[in-house]
Amino acid sequence: MGSTLGSQQVSGQNGIVYAATTEAAGRAAVAAARRLVVKIGSSSLTTTAGGLDRERLQALVGTLAGHVGHDRELVLVSSGAIAAGLAPLRLPRRPTDLASQQAAASVGQGLLLREYAAEFGRHGRTVGQVLLTVDDVTRRVHYRNAYRTLRKLLDLAVVPIVNENDTVATDEIRFGDNDRLAALVAALIHAEALVLLTDVDGLWTGDPAHPASHRIDEVRSGDPLTGVQLGRSGRTGVGTGGMVTKVEAARIATGAGIPVLLSSADLAGAALEAEPVGTLFHPHPSRPSARLHWLAHATTARGRLHLDDGAVAAVVDRRKSLLPAGITGVDGGFSAGDPVDLVDTAGRPVARGLVNYDAVELPPLLGRTTADLATALGPEYEREVVHRDDLVLFTS
Numbered sequence: 001m002g003s004t005l006g007s008q009q010v011s012g013q014n015g016i017v018y019a020a021t022t023e024a025a026g027r028a029a030v031a032a033a034r035r036l037v038v039k040i041g042s043s044s045l046t047t048t049a050g051g052l053d054r055e056r057l058q059a060l061v062g063t064l065a066g067h068v069g070h071d072r073e074l075v076l077v078s079s080g081a082i083a084a085g086l087a088p089l090r091l092p093r094r095p096t097d098l099a100s101q102q103a104a105a106s107v108g109q110g111l112l113l114r115e116y117a118a119e120f121g122r123h124g125r126t127v128g129q130v131l132l133t134v135d136d137v138t139r140r141v142h143y144r145n146a147y148r149t150l151r152k153l154l155d156l157a158v159v160p161i162v163n164e165n166d167t168v169a170t171d172e173i174r175f176g177d178n179d180r181l182a183a184l185v186a187a188l189i190h191a192e193a194l195v196l197l198t199d200v201d202g203l204w205t206g207d208p209a210h211p212a213s214h215r216i217d218e219v220r221s222g223d224p225l226t227g228v229q230l231g232r233s234g235r236t237g238v239g240t241g242g243m244v245t246k247v248e249a250a251r252i253a254t255g256a257g258i259p260v261l262l263s264s265a266d267l268a269g270a271a272l273e274a275e276p277v278g279t280l281f282h283p284h285p286s287r288p289s290a291r292l293h294w295l296a297h298a299t300t301a302r303g304r305l306h307l308d309d310g311a312v313a314a315v316v317d318r319r320k321s322l323l324p325a326g327i328t329g330v331d332g333g334f335s336a337g338d339p340v341d342l343v344d345t346a347g348r349p350v351a352r353g354l355v356n357y358d359a360v361e362l363p364p365l366l367g368r369t370t371a372d373l374a375t376a377l378g379p380e381y382e383r384e385v386v387h388r389d390d391l392v393l394f395t396s
């Protein structure tokens with residue numbers, strides 16, 4: 001392949017070719033993306049007095065509407081439902097209990113959508129509301145469903161406005177912030193870029209209010225960000241997660257080969273014109289398959305398999321399938337096909353995989369060779385507990 005946008009081509013582990021870009025080329029790739037996910041945080045949609053900031057929402061939609069058209073698809077992941085519900089419910093600040101947050105989101109989400117529908121409508125665009133739960137992007141059947149819905153909306157030239165379905169999410173199963181959700185949606189729809197918009201222009205070396213801090217222009221994949229202080233939410237008090245969840249989202253998206261630009265909502269236009277604003281996160285040069293990316297980042301383990309040292313070496317060093325002989329214990333109530341974590345003798349997760357047995361089937365099989373099991377129980381017991389193709393390693 002020839003070089004594009006000043007990029008240098010490199011070959012990934014799976015033989016897939018990726019572009020290792022310069023910063024300028026990476027920014028140009030974001031600006032040229034034909035399928036784009038933009039995420040806007042609550043902090044950028046709220047007035048200092050609380051409540052929805054219509055002017056900022058209008059400015060954002062004006063910018064985005066100018067960047068969506070026949071050659072570009074846009075999915076907007078928008079937070080702000082809880083913040084928008086505060087004023088109508090006369091709540092002075094974001095509540096901390098789940099039930100009140102859900103009530104605020106229930107009131108605010110409708111108001112938020114009404115604004116988006118009106119504003120995008122003024123620019124001749126139709127919007128569709130898509131409320132997702134963790135399960136919708138983590139369980140494979142739901143995941144296909146979510147993909148189909150988003151794909152159909154994009155085919156119909158609709159701008160999907162995505163948010164977490166806060167009213168049904170529980171504390172245990174909840175994203176809370178929308179950063180990770182945006183990254184998973186970007187991977188789900190095979191976006192060519194993810195733009196995270198917040199109330200500060202990019203990732204800084206520390207609290208942006210501190211005079212010694214400065215903006216980081218670009219982050220290469222695998223960069224440990226040593227010395228960077230990732231703080232929690234900003235001054236508005238309505239955001240969730242702060243920089244921690246944004247950097248995590250950037251890692252998820254770049255791990256799927258998607259470049260990420262983190263900037264402020266006020267600079268959305270500049271960011272989409274490849275101007276040197278915000279922080280560019282370069283995509284990982286050797287991304288796993290979409291399926292393994294999903295397994296690593298979008299699943300919640302439904303149980304744990306405890307491995308002896310030999311099994312850890314076989315799975316991690318020699319990339320072998322996991323057999324019953326190397327398993328010493330089982331936790332959880334999973335079913336065949338569920339994601340489970342493979343843990344070493346110290347209990348540290350070393351890999352995640354899709355298990356081929358129900359949890360209740362495994363105890364009598366542990367420590368036994370597949371040949372022994374096939375003779376004693378029948379040929380169907382010769383199968384691996386986790387096949388190597390269904391395994392993704394956690395790098396330490």
Ligand SMILES: Nc1ncnc2c1ncn2[C@@H]1O[C@H](COP(=O)(O)OP(=O)(O)O)[C@@H](O)[C@H]1O
Nearest residue numbers: 041042043198204229231233234239240242243
């Ligand atoms: N290293 C850092 N670089 C930039 N911003 C940071 C950093 N550490 C903490 N922050 C804070 O993170 C805030 C953005 O996160 P958050 O409030 O959750 O926004 P959003 O509502 O857009 O998701 C910023 O206002 C900033 O004060």
Ligand SMILES: N[C@@H](CCC(=O)OP(=O)(O)O)C(=O)O
Nearest residue numbers: 041042079080081082178240
């Ligand atoms: N789903 C929630 C998102 C909560 C939130 O604060 O997210 P964010 O501002 O992206 O950190 C809402 O719409 O209020």
